Amino acid sequence: MLDYLYDETFEGLLTCVYHHYYTDRAAGIYPRDDYQPTMLNGFMEVETDQDKADRVYNAIGNKISNYALRLIYRAFLSGIQGKENVILNYILLGFRTGPSVGSLHAVKEVKELEDIARKVGIEQERMLQFVRFEVMETGEPGSPQILYAEVEPDHDVLELAAHHFAERFSHDPLIIHDTGRAKAVVAYEHNWYVTDFDGRHMPDGSELVISEDERNYQDLWRTYFDHIAIKERINPRCQRNHMPVRYWKHLTEVNLP
Amino acid sequence: MQKLQILADSAKYDVSCSSSGSSRAANGRMGNGHMAGICHSWSADGRCVSLLKVLFTNKCVYNCEYCVNRRTNDFPRASFEPDELARLTVEFYRRNYIEGLFLSSAVEVSPDYTAERILKCLELLRYEYGFAGYIHAKIIPGVSPEILHRIGLVADRLSVNIEMPSSKSLAAFAPQKNPKKIFAPMRQITNTLIETNSLKGPGTMFKGQNLNDSANYLGPSGLSGGGTGTTLPAVRGSAGRGLSGRKRGSFAAAGQTTQMIIGAGGESDASILATSENLYRTFKMKRVYYSAYIPVVDSPILPDKSTAPPLKREHRIYQADWLLRFYGFTVKELFRSGGENLDPDLDPKVTWALRNLDQFPIEVNRASYEQLMRIPGIGHTSAMRIIRQRRFAAVRFDDLKKMGVVIKRAKYFVLCCGRYYGDRSFAPETIRNSLLQMESGLQLSMFDDNWKRIEEGERREKLSAAGVI
Numbered sequence: 001m002l003d004y005l006y007d008e009t010f011e012g013l014l015t016c017v018y019h020h021y022y023t024d025r026a027a028g029i030y031p032r033d034d035y036q037p038t039m040l041n042g043f044m045e046v047e048t049d050q051d052k053a054d055r056v057y058n059a060i061g062n063k064i065s066n067y068a069l070r071l072i073y074r075a076f077l078s079g080i081q082g083k084e085n086v087i088l089n090y091i092l093l094g095f096r097t098g099p100s101v102g103s104l105h106a107v108k109e110v111k112e113l114e115d116i117a118r119k120v121g122i123e124q125e126r127m128l129q130f131v132r133f134e135v136m137e138t139g140e141p142g143s144p145q146i147l148y149a150e151v152e153p154d155h156d157v158l159e160l161a162a163h164h165f166a167e168r169f170s171h172d173p174l175i176i177h178d179t180g181r182a183k184a185v186v187a188y189e190h191n192w193y194v195t196d197f198d199g200r201h202m203p204d205g206s207e208l209v210i211s212e213d214e215r216n217y218q219d220l221w222r223t224y225f226d227h228i229a230i231k232e233r234i235n236p237r238c239q240r241n242h243m244p245v246r247y248w249k250h251l252t253e254v255n256l257p
Numbered sequence: 258m259q260k261l262q263i264l265a266d267s268a269k270y271d272v273s274c275s276s277s278g279s280s281r282a283a284n285g286r287m288g289n290g291h292m293a294g295i296c297h298s299w300s301a302d303g304r305c306v307s308l309l310k311v312l313f314t315n316k317c318v319y320n321c322e323y324c325v326n327r328r329t330n331d332f333p334r335a336s337f338e339p340d341e342l343a344r345l346t347v348e349f350y351r352r353n354y355i356e357g358l359f360l361s362s363a364v365e366v367s368p369d370y371t372a373e374r375i376l377k378c379l380e381l382l383r384y385e386y387g388f389a390g391y392i393h394a395k396i397i398p399g400v401s402p403e404i405l406h407r408i409g410l411v412a413d414r415l416s417v418n419i420e421m422p423s424s425k426s427l428a429a430f431a432p433q434k435n436p437k438k439i440f441a442p443m444r445q446i447t448n449t450l451i452e453t454n455s456l457k458g459p460g461t462m463f464k465g466q467n468l469n470d471s472a473n474y475l476g477p478s479g480l481s482g483g484g485t486g487t488t489l490p491a492v493r494g495s496a497g498r499g500l501s502g503r504k505r506g507s508f509a510a511a512g513q514t515t516q517m518i519i520g521a522g523g524e525s526d527a528s529i530l531a532t533s534e535n536l537y538r539t540f541k542m543k544r545v546y547y548s549a550y551i552p553v554v555d556s557p558i559l560p561d562k563s564t565a566p567p568l569k570r571e572h573r574i575y576q577a578d579w580l581l582r583f584y585g586f587t588v589k590e591l592f593r594s595g596g597e598n599l600d601p602d603l604d605p606k607v608t609w610a611l612r613n614l615d616q617f618p619i620e621v622n623r624a625s626y627e628q629l630m631r632i633p634g635i636g637h638t639s640a641m642r643i644i645r646q647r648r649f650a651a652v653r654f655d656d657l658k659k660m661g662v663v664i665k666r667a668k669y670f671v672l673c674c675g676r677y678y679g680d681r682s683f684a685p686e687t688i689r690n691s692l693l694q695m696e697s698g699l700q701l702s703m704f705d706d707n708w709k710r711i712e713e714g715e716r717r718e719k720l721s722a723a724g725v726i
Contacts, residue, residue, distance in 0.1 A: 103645050106656040128295050133352045147351065168289050169351060217348050220261055227265040228310060229300035232551045232566055238303025242296070252354070253298055 357391030426522030460582030
């Protein structure tokens, strides 16, 4: 029994699963950077291996289901501690039971994974709801306007939300910046990619400045937001239930200019 | 900015801001439709903000008693210019503030005059700005069929307000509107949806039936099976211009809805829901929305200004409405042997179950989907999960919770592998009491009872706020 340490990539995690079957049974899988060695188990740093990861990946798709694969990947994107072991347990059970593992909603291993995947799904939806773009310019005359948004999701859901925005605003270049993880989705004309990103500097070094009309439209939006509420029905608890306060930091309508 | 304040203030009593039911690929220059709908924000009253909900104008020639925009109400007035509103919508949309536009209007000059300006705005938005997001347009009764048809071609959803649950209150509170004028556009919308083969109907009420059949065609009397009324060519020249991929002739893809006010007239819950059921069965509407009456204007024939809006009643009616559309209930069943109103303390499904205790408890391992759906605490998702899991293994009581069943309600009404898990006695009163005890904690959290009498001065200030600031 070994604790496997991985580099926090999906391939790394799958490589650990490979080693569970071909090297030694895993006591647990942990991120390499903040691992506390215990007296109980030895540990091994697993080197990510694309071939081994591919074999596990394909095996999950073939022997369990593509649905399971999607669920596992979603769970992997979560920021929850201990997600690796939940994923490991699910995969082990999945290889034992086959495709039907997807309908065993009451089994502990399945429920734990589904719960994590659901949380990620919820946050993905929250991204679609709560991303607020500011229209920016690079300052050069004639350059296109850029939609820029800052977010701080609990789970790493940028890539799950990217397709939606790339499709919806295909005619505007856009950047969604995850400030906590220092990365961003960059999208234009139906294409998108995820990249490291540290601030408002474009790859070519130019700086983003807020466009002329932006403040104006933000004020209009705030005005609208304040006036659409019916005073007789004020219900802050209901509001917060739907729109948790941790998202408010980046919401135009609830912040003062 | 003042304009937006005034017209948002005037529009906020309109319910419905759903943006679901129509999915559109990004074929314009901007935007697409998301099938499930997206709420972008929640205002302080806890209602979601999905669409930019404004009136095109609040200058009204009508004088409906309940309405904040009635002619005799001294209140700041404003109108949008078509281009101004189109531009505002687009700019809000690209900042991801909204899913689309909900455009309603007071009646300025005449229904046709107002509708034409609305149409101009919407066509600008669709064809000039290439906006492919969601548009919900309110149809004013009395508008000509040609204009209605063209609005339908650019909108995702159309709605005609029925305003009041009975023609009696309509005559009393909105003398310039009459049922005939309201039903005419509703009928036209349903008929056009049948012609374009896109009538979907409410919830799962007509599951498995083909609604787009000439038998459902509504004759002039409002009943099904009549002759073909006056119809319009399905495709017009202007449709499709600018939006190359937009399906030509696609008409109100997200269907038709309506709304009515609760608690202004003296109707009982039973008659309100009977009206809704009628609307669902006749016009196959997607939804009926209800809004608790909020006294915004002085009127001798309406509830006093200090009356709290009947929020709980609205809530129960919505729950019952859901039972009609998704759970296979009929109004007759809900009110059989038991008064004209819903029980304010318990949800309508529980009330129904308590009145029909002879049908319970139901064994979850053997019940059909329809039976499962009638158990309090079980909905579509959990019913499907039960059915899926019991193919592999019997569903045990402990499994139910993990499958999303609301145990504290369901346990009184189910058997699991032949065993009953509720309290000792299986009697309506015992169950009712234990449910009430449990709910008393829950209900409070849904409705903060913070309605307080708003002083006259404060109310004035609120009404004129839009103009002052």
